[in-house]
Amino acid sequence: MGKSTDSAVELGIERAAAIIRASKGLIAFTGAGISVESGVKPFRGEGGIWEETDMGLLEIGRFNADPAASWAAIRELFYGSGPGGRRPEPNAAHRVLARWEAEGRLAYLVTQNIDGLHSAAGSRKVAEFHGSTRELVCRRCGARVPVTEEALMGGLLGSLPPRCADCGGVLKPDFVFFGEGIPSAAYEAAFSAAASADACVVVGSTGVVYPAAQVPIVAKRSGAAVIEIDPGDTEFSASITDVHIKLGASEALSRIDELLHR
Numbered sequence: 001m002g003k004s005t006d007s008a009v010e011l012g013i014e015r016a017a018a019i020i021r022a023s024k025g026l027i028a029f030t031g032a033g034i035s036v037e038s039g040v041k042p043f044r045g046e047g048g049i050w051e052e053t054d055m056g057l058l059e060i061g062r063f064n065a066d067p068a069a070s071w072a073a074i075r076e077l078f079y080g081s082g083p084g085g086r087r088p089e090p091n092a093a094h095r096v097l098a099r100w101e102a103e104g105r106l107a108y109l110v111t112q113n114i115d116g117l118h119s120a121a122g123s124r125k126v127a128e129f130h131g132s133t134r135e136l137v138c139r140r141c142g143a144r145v146p147v148t149e150e151a152l153m154g155g156l157l158g159s160l161p162p163r164c165a166d167c168g169g170v171l172k173p174d175f176v177f178f179g180e181g182i183p184s185a186a187y188e189a190a191f192s193a194a195a196s197a198d199a200c201v202v203v204g205s206t207g208v209v210y211p212a213a214q215v216p217i218v219a220k221r222s223g224a225a226v227i228e229i230d231p232g233d234t235e236f237s238a239s240i241t242d243v244h245i246k247l248g249a250s251e252a253l254s255r256i257d258e259l260l261h262r
C-alpha cells in the first residue's frame with residue numbers, strides 16, 4: 001500500500017494536526033480497528049471472531065456453569081493455541097499514541113480493546129473499558145494472576161479451567177464477559193476524561209457497542225472537536241465527527257505525528 005495522496009485525506013490530516021497542536025485536553029478513544037494491523041481479529045464484521053465462534057461461550061452464566069468449555073475457546077482465541085500461536089505486538093498507531101502521552105499532548109486514552117497493546121506500547125493513562133486479557137482473576141478469592149510468557153510456558157493454561165494457586169478457585173480472564181458490568185474504575189475514568197476533553201481522536205471504532213460508544217459522544221457534548229480515523233463510515237461519522245480521515249490507523253496517526261514534529 002502506497003501513501004494516499006487524496007486531497008481530502010491531506011486536508012483532514014492538516015486539520016487534525018492543527019486541532020491537536022492547539023488542544024489543552026486531548027483524549028483518544030480506540031476500537032478494534034487500531035489492532036487489526038497487529039493481527040488481532042475483530043469480534044464483529046467480516047472475518048470477525050463471531051463468524052466462527054459461539055458467542056455464548058463468553059456469557060458469564062455459561063462460563064460459571066462450564067468453565068472448561070468456555071476456556072477451550074478463550075485459550076484458542078486470546079492466548080495462542082500452541083507452538084504456532086504468536087502473541088500480537090503493538091503497531092505504529094499504538095506507538096504514536098504512547099508517544100503523544102509522553103510528550104504531554106494526550107491527556108487520556110480510552111480503549112474498547114482487551115488486547116493490552118496500548119499498555120504494551122508504553123501508554124500509562126489508559127482506561128481499559130472492557131478489561132484485558134493480560135490478567136486472570138480468581139472467582140473465589142479475587143487473586144490476580146498476570147498472564148506472562150513464562151506463566152504460559154509454565155503450563156498456566158495447560159489444563160482447563162486454570163485454577164488459583166491460593167484457593168483452588170476457577171480463574172477467569174479479566175475482560176468483560178456478556179452479562180457482566182463495565183469495571184467501575186475504568187468507567188468513571190473514561191467519562192471524567194471525556195467530560196473535560198477539548199478534542200477527541202476516535203480510532204477504529206464502529207460506535208455500535210454501548211456504553212463505550214457514549215465516551216466520544218460525551219466529549220463532543222462537552223465541546224470537544226472530534227477527529228475520526230477509520231477507512232469507512234461509522235456510527236460516529238455523520239453524527240459527531242468533525243474531521244474524518246479515511247485511512248488505516250497506522251498511516252493516519254503516523255502522518256499526523258509527522259506534521260506535529262515538523
Ligand SMILES: [Zn+2]
Pocket residue numbers: 138139140141142143164165166167168169
Ligand atoms: Zn483464589
